[in-house]
Amino acid sequence: MEKKPYRHIGVNRPRIDAREIVTGKAIFLDDFKMKEMLQAKVLRSPYPHAKITRIDISKAEVLPGIHAVLTHKNLPKDVQKWRLGNPPLIPVLTDTVHYVGDAVALVAADSVEIALEACDLIEVEYEQLEPVYYTQDAVKPDAVQIYPELPGNIVPEIEMVGEKMLTHLVRGDVDKALEEADYVEEGVYEYKKFASPMATEPPGVIMWMDKGIVKAYATTQAPEVYNMTLNMRTGMKVETKTFNVGGSFGNKSIMQTTSAYALALAVATGRPVKMYLTKSEQLLIHDMRIGCYMDCKIGLKDGIVTAVKGKWYLDAGALNDLGHVQIAVGMGEMQVALGKCKNWDMDAKVVVTNHVQTGSVRGFGGQEVKSTLMPLVMRAVAKANIDPVEFCINNFSETGDGWYWRDSQWYTAREQEYKHCMRSSAEKFGWSESWKGWNKPTRVEGNKVYGVGVSMHGNADVGEDNCEAYVRLESSGYVYLHNSIPEAGTGQRSNLRKYVAEVLDIEVEHVIVVEPSTENSPWDLGPAGSRSTLTTGHAVTVAAEDARKQLLEGAAKNIFHCPFEELETTDGMIYHRDNPENKVPWIAAFEHFGLTITGVGTYYSDYSKSNFGIYFSEVEVDLETGITKLVRVLVGSDVGQIIDPATLEMQVHGGFGAAAADSGLLEESVLDEYTGRLLTGNLIDYKWRTFDEFPPFDMVIEEGQPEISRFKAIGFGEISGAPGPASMMMAISNAIGKEFCEYPAHPRAILKALGKA
Incomplete structure (x- = not known):
């Protein structure tokens, strides 16, 4: 098919965040501070598999500036019910550690330095257990059992949002096809070195409780998925806001342990708690x-x-x-x-x-x-x-x-x-x-x-997963795009406003992309699987088309007295396509000054x-x-x-x-x-x-x-x-x-x- 010329699509346009990034003014999570915010650190296991036989936190608890020291023995009652993993079966803290870097104790303090000092004051004795490092060993009948919740070291199959995940693919008659093949090859291949994607910004969260709702500032690329999975593991209602995300590469979508630990300390202290990993922690203990x-x-x-x-x-x-x-x-x-x-x-x-x-x-x-x-x-x-x-x-x-x-x-x-x-x-x-x-x-x-x-x-x-977008027109000629995709370094939010500008035929600078917050943005899975170009792009396009239709219907009714299909709009002006010199501004099409027009767009998953x-x-x-x-x-x-x-x-x-x-x-x-x-x-x-x-x-x-x-x-x-x-x-x-x-x-x-x- 012949490629269509566009005003903005296919043309380089400056990113929304370009000036702030190159001048150092862009706001990231680590720049943000809250009143009475505490800093969190974790005492981590030195052993890959061990049972905690004794733990004494008394010296750490009395250190000035310490607000909470949590272990498997004193977790708040509600936190004891939380579970990690997928399906969520693993307690937040137990008397057994399962890898070098696993959490032994969680500490909240007035500063990172005090929290680290408290970790040094915690006394722990361990009984080392035999570790198992490789899958082919872990699935043997006599293998060491890592979790009592996971017999045979196999994670049970799951359903996600009503979908049964495909884990056994069976089609046709494979044995017959192998018999009839010209060449048959078999072998064992591995890809097992646990590479780290190493996003420039380490994972981090700030979490607090507000009237029974979990509030989070997070470095996630997918705030709605972050909410959904945290809710699944804690049973709590979660609302999340993102700032600029300094890269994610899929790796900061959920941050399950970092988030659960920070939230446990927020519940225990009743104050906002920040947990922000160091670069070394990112390399050693993050996903x-x-x-x-x-x-x-x-x-x-x-x-x-x-x-x-x-x-x-x-x-x-x-x-x-x-x-x-x-x-x-x-x-x-x-x-x-x-x-x-x-x-x-x-x-x-x-x-x-x-x-x-x-x-x-x-x-x-x-x-x-x-x-x-x-x-x-x-x-x-x-x-x-x-x-x-x-x-x-x-x-x-x-x-x-x-x-x-x-x-x-x-x-x-x-x-x-x-x-x-x-x-x-x-x-x-x-x-x-x-x-x-x-x-x-x-x-x-x-x-x-x-x-x-x-x-x-x-x-x-x-084409994965449903999503929504809202496009709101103001009588001034400016447009607001509401969607929950954050800026994770890819420029996607800047690209999405190009869809809106193209549909409405306006300058991209007149499209304002609202900061993502799950409290006021519609549902979107986030930019995973290369999906947002098609899925979110479609939802945004439909929302802009809906808003444009409402705008032209108002102009057709109140001004031009013709079918709205005969009208066009360019750069905030409306005109009849047969008489483009007779133009009126958007405000003339609004029923009442001060009101807005909101278009809604939806995409439904299609694979x-x-x-x-x-x-x-x-x-x-x-x-x-x-x-x-x-x-x-x-x-x-x-x-x-x-x-x-x-x-x-x-x-x-x-x-x-x-x-x-x-x-x-x-x-x-x-x-x-x-x-x-x-x-x-x-x-x-x-x-x-x-x-x-x-x-x-x-x-x-x-x-x-x-x-x-x-x-x-x-x-x-x-x-x-x-x-x-x-x-x-x-x-x-x-x-x-x-x-x-x-x-x-x-x-x-x-x-x-x-x-x-």
């Missing part, structure tokens, strides 16, 4: 990317994957907030990528271990499943000697294919045409020149070998359309040292319609980091199995790529104009880096001449694969 272990078998016939059968374990660490949802989304994303496969038997479990807690992270199940499933799939593709780009083109879902999504319901794919984008991306990368065949380097320069790789991804969460990403990478491997470098990257997608070019480019670059693509080469939380401690508690020991170390980075962004909404746009940020790790594993395999798949690709692992360790 990491969930671990992944897959034992799987796949069948390939005539170049098409026809059967997938296996077991998939997600390692939740000691606690997880949305593990079953991550499984359910990952199950759907398998079917999107392998869209021609009609035979499935994939069973998945969420397993607890004595490791750092995990949670939602950018990629949300899909990155984990692609990093484990795609290397196995590509092993069969290599046996068949098929070009991997051609495999992607022939296997990715198209219109008329379909999938079971997270809610266990079937969706037939629509507007699903990505072959052209794959081919144009491969051409720009120079794939045909670089690809020399499976396990063959692109070139050899002394002891340096080079290889290329590719992987793909798609996610129908772009029949996925987005798409293809990821090409080239690596350099030093055969003597095993050091691997990323030489260049190209990311390709068809986003339907670009809303803001600069924002899109930023999202694609952001997908490279945030524990996304570069978890293939660098990022991991290093565990000392002897002590159970993570050894990566700072930004020197936690290896990640700095801004000045990015490789040459290219993009192919097409605009296919699918009929999915008025502006035909579909989000891409969630998956933009997700195929990267698997792509890098293929590139390394081709460079060194043998299959390789270990995340991240340490020099020692490379040397071991070369027989040089």
Whole structure:
């Protein structure tokens, strides 16, 4: 379809918060103070698994400036009923600790320094228990039981808002398809290094009670989801306000332990309590990317994957907030990528271990499943000697294919045409020149070998969950947009006002985006899964169209005396399209001065359309040292319609980091199995790529104009880096001449694969 010219859509516009950010005037949670606000700190366990045999808080309690010291022995009565995890089964504090960093005592004081001093004064004796660190050990019949509430260390399945999460995908006759396949490959693949997304702003909350309602200021990217999950765990009504959020990458949506601890202290003291993690705490005890272990078998016939059968374990660490949802989304994303496969038997479990807690992270199940499933799939593709780009083109879902999504319901794919984008991306990368065949380097320069790789991804969460928006017109010509999406660094609130400005044909500066608060903003899940471009964008568009219709109906009735469809509005003026010189301002269309016009827009969840990403990478491997470098990257997608070019480019670059693509080469939380401690508690020991170390980075962004909404746009940020790790594993395999798949690709692992360790 021909691309339509727009006034604002597809054109770069200054962000609402741009000046405040670059001048340092933007307000973040850590800038905010309340009267009588207390500071919270946590005494944390030094052991991965231990029973508390004695705890004495008497010295800490009498320290001047201390207002509460809570342990499992003296929690307020209401707090004793609260439960963490999903489903919520784990008490807030118990006499057993389950990972290094688990909470032993909660302290509220006049200052952080006093709270830390009080933690040092608490006397604790432990009986160490045997830990279990890996899923394959945790599910053995004789394994150590971590929680009495979770027999066999398996987290029970859940329903979320009435949806039964898809955790066992069964389609067709998988055994018959395997028998008929040309190639069958099976193996175990892992993606288990608990990468930290490391948002620039650490997680933090301020919580207090107000007339029986929990009030929160939080660094969450999804205040409505934050409210919902906190209510589910405490049974209390919650209202949340956000300031600027200094990045989230999905990782600060819920913050279940930080929030529960701060709220417990607020209940105990009757005062506002602030808990704000340090950068080290963010790296050591906050939610990491969930671990992944897959034992799987796949069948390939005539170049098409026809059967997938296996077991998939997600390692939740000691606690997880949305593990079953991550499984359910990952199950759907398998079917999107392998869209021609009609035979499935994939069973998945969420397993607890004595490791750092995990949670939602950018990629949300899909990155984990692609990093484990795609290397196995590509092993069969290599046996068949098929070009991997051609495999992607022939296997990715198209219109008329379909999938079971997270809610266990079937969706037939629509507007699903990505072959052209794959081919144009491969051409720009120079794939045909670089690809020399499976396990063959692109070139050899002394002891340096080079290889290329590719992987793909798609996610129908772009249409997930219902949402609402209000657009309020004032007679002055200014417009207010009400929606609960906060600014988490992506510029999404700035982009949403462009939808309003486009519909009403006004300058974007005349659209004021109301600060998000769940007390006065309508429901929205938040910018997860790349959903807000389509879902929130649609709701905002419909609300603006509703307001525009009411405005023109008033003008038609009171001034022009014609059908309202014959009227137009531009820059706050209304006119008949046949006589554009005769204009009246908006105020003339209002029945009474001082009143406003409010339009309402709603989106209802629809999982029949996925987005798409293809990821090409080239690596350099030093055969003597095993050091691997990323030489260049190209990311390709068809986003339907670009809303803001600069924002899109930023999202694609952001997908490279945030524990996304570069978890293939660098990022991991290093565990000392002897002590159970993570050894990566700072930004020197936690290896990640700095801004000045990015490789040459290219993009192919097409605009296919699918009929999915008025502006035909579909989000891409969630998956933009997700195929990267698997792509890098293929590139390394081709460079060194043998299959390789270990995340991240340490020099020692490379040397071991070369027989040089």
